Amino acid sequence: MEGLYFNSSSQNQSYGYSSTTFKYHIDPVEVVTYIVVAVGLPLTLVAIYALYSMVRRDHVAPIYLINLLISDILQLCYMIVKVAPNVCGTISEMFFYIYYSALLASVFFMVCISLERYLVIAHPLWYRFRRTIKTSVVICVLVWVLTPPFLVISWFYSVNPNILAVLLLLPFPLLIFFLVGTLKALSASISVPSDGKRRIVGILVLVLLIYTLLFLPSIILILHKKYVPTLNSLSLIFIRLSPLADLFLYVFMRKGFIDKLLSSVCCCRMDSNDISSPSV
Numbered sequence: 001m002e003g004l005y006f007n008s009s010s011q012n013q014s015y016g017y018s019s020t021t022f023k024y025h026i027d028p029v030e031v032v033t034y035i036v037v038a039v040g041l042p043l044t045l046v047a048i049y050a051l052y053s054m055v056r057r058d059h060v061a062p063i064y065l066i067n068l069l070i071s072d073i074l075q076l077c078y079m080i081v082k083v084a085p086n087v088c089g090t091i092s093e094m095f096f097y098i099y100y101s102a103l104l105a106s107v108f109f110m111v112c113i114s115l116e117r118y119l120v121i122a123h124p125l126w127y128r129f130r131r132t133i134k135t136s137v138v139i140c141v142l143v144w145v146l147t148p149p150f151l152v153i154s155w156f157y158s159v160n161p162n163i164l165a166v167l168l169l170l171p172f173p174l175l176i177f178f179l180v181g182t183l184k185a186l187s188a189s190i191s192v193p194s195d196g197k198r199r200i201v202g203i204l205v206l207v208l209l210i211y212t213l214l215f216l217p218s219i220i221l222i223l224h225k226k227y228v229p230t231l232n233s234l235s236l237i238f239i240r241l242s243p244l245a246d247l248f249l250y251v252f253m254r255k256g257f258i259d260k261l262l263s264s265v266c267c268c269r270m271d272s273n274d275i276s277s278p279s280v
Contacts, residue, residue, distance in 0.1 A: 029237055037076055037083075044069050044076070045073070051253070065109075071106040077095065078099030078102075105144060110175070112139060112143070121200060122184075122185040186201070218239055
């Protein structure tokens with residue numbers, strides 16, 4: 001996303017500063033990068049290992065989340081290179097393209113996660129007979145194969161950033177549709193237990209929030225066509241936080257504490273509705 005603002009060299013100049021003039025300058029983007037790498041890298045590796053054990057038990061659902069977390073690992077690798085001293089320009093340039101490809105892939109995997117969860121509720125019979133690990137793996141491979149060429153074409157053929165921004169906006173109505181469609185079909189679904197329904201809705205809401213709060217501001221700034229340093233730094237900070245936000249999807253994918261939390265929230269809502277409703 002940030003590649004739509006600058007090329008990699010201008011980006012280095014944007015965050016670079018003179019050691020004599022700004023000796024004690026603290027870049028908030030770099031501070032956030034250090035925190036995200038230190039916290040996100042070990043937790044993401046642990047989450048991938050735990051999700052892989054679920055896939056080995058013939059669970060299809062975690063496959064898209066595993067690939068989303070792999071894209072986060074690639075983003076974290078770029079962040080390490082970004083803040084590491086004395087990294088040659090060629091390596092920095094290579095990781096920059098890897099980072100941008102991983103960002104695009106993460107958006108596509110978020111759509112895949114929402115679509116898969118929507119099918120569980122809205123079309124359970126079709127999903128039950130069509131869901132296979134092989135199908136999910138093929139879709140993930142297509143995302144990884146198609147994302148880098150899309151980046152190369154847009155970069156070397158100087159595609160208008162507005163076109164890229166519009167393409168990145170396409171997941172937004174899809175994510176809203178999957179959430180609304182799931183909520184409408186929720187009462188009619190009898191094959192999914194109540195705790196599973198709560199987790200599915202929680203995942204859809206969380207995916208939509210991650211996209212809206214962390215990715216959408218950058219897209220809006222691109223379409224706005226004005227460079228505002230403060231807003232640009234904030235949008236980059238939001239993008240940097242996406243690997244940490246994706247870890248909450250792993251929490252919603254697992255049974256346990258989150259089920260108790262969602263159950264208590266739903267019970268509180270029901271109790272409040274009972275209190276507010278007039279007695280007959």
